[in-house]
Amino acid sequence: HLKDYRLDLMSHELYEFVWHDYCDWYLELSKPLLADDKTKAGTQATLLKVLNEILTLLHPIIPFITEEIYGQCCVLTGKDSESLMTQAYxxxxxxxISTKAEEEVQWLQTFILGIRQIRGEMNIPPSKPLPCFVQNINDSDQHCLNTHSQVLNSLAKLENISQLNANDEAPESATALVGEMKVLIPLAGLIDKEQEAARLNKEIEKLNKQRAQFAGKLNNEKFVSGAPEAVVNKEKEKLASVENSIADLSTQLEKIAKL
Structure with a gap:
């Protein structure tokens, strides 16, 4: 955008990154790590490095305030205070770039947002610790649970995370999905039956629209015969995943009706 002198588009992109990625997520994800002496120093260094690069990117748009903040960062890092305008872009x-790290962050975001959505729709206070069960776990889910349990407990405000086997009967719960893994928050003492039924119906309606979209593509002979096999298989996987999710949520809706 800068090459094309589109400072409006550049400003929008940077705003989205700073507000939604850096502030909404990275700062929040850093808090548990800053509380641990083993990860504190590395986390602080990364926060400051990213902040300095954000300031450099923003300098053409808001030169004075970025120059002031950059000077304060130099004091924190013990770096000689130089003008920000002399720094390389x-x-x-x-x-x-780590695709694996990006996938793990996406997994964390989906998990945490699922819990927050349940809290919001059930009117459960954000500060109330909740018990949590997970079910239908694959190897990737297991790795993320083992690696990021501290972050999940902190940001999602969970008492604990207990794993259920595929054949275990789960307690009556509000359900969120992380891929095909089910995240269950037990309903006892928390649930408004009508609200939870409405939430599940809304989610099923959204998934039904996605199913119709994927099925429409796969029923189109022109698409199936013309698209690369890998693309067609990807659409089949998406359809199967959506259908599994609909089946899971429908089962949960039946449980709610029995409460």
Missing amino acids: PEIENDL
Whole structure:
């Protein structure tokens, strides 16, 4: 955008990143790590590095305030205070891009947002610790649970996370989905039956629209015969995943009706 002098588009992109990625998520994800002496130093260094690069990116748009904040960052890092306008503009370092890390962060976000959505729709106070069960776990889910349990407990305000086997009968619960893994919050003492039924129906309605979209593509002979096999298989996987999710939520809706 800067090459094309589209400062409006550049400003929007940077606003979205700073507000929604850096502030909404990275700062929040950092809090449990800052409380641990083992991860504190590395987390602080990363926070300051990203902040300095944000300031450099924002400098053409808001030069004075970014210059002031940059000077304060130099004091924190013990770096010689130089003018921000003399700093090299950040460039992408492809070697530092980690698809695996991005996938794990996406997994964390989906998990935490699922819990927050349940809280919001059930009118459960954000500060109230909740018991949590997870079921239908694959290897990737297990890795994320083992690695990020501290972050999940802190940001989702959970008492604990207990795992259920596929054949275990889960307690009557509000359900969120992380891929095909079910995140269950027991309803006893928490649930408004009508609200939870309405939430599940809304989610099923959304998934039915997605199912119709994927099925429409796969029923289109032109698409199936013309698209690469990998693309067609991907659409089949999406359809199967959506159908599994609908079946899970429908089962949960039946449980709610029995309360």
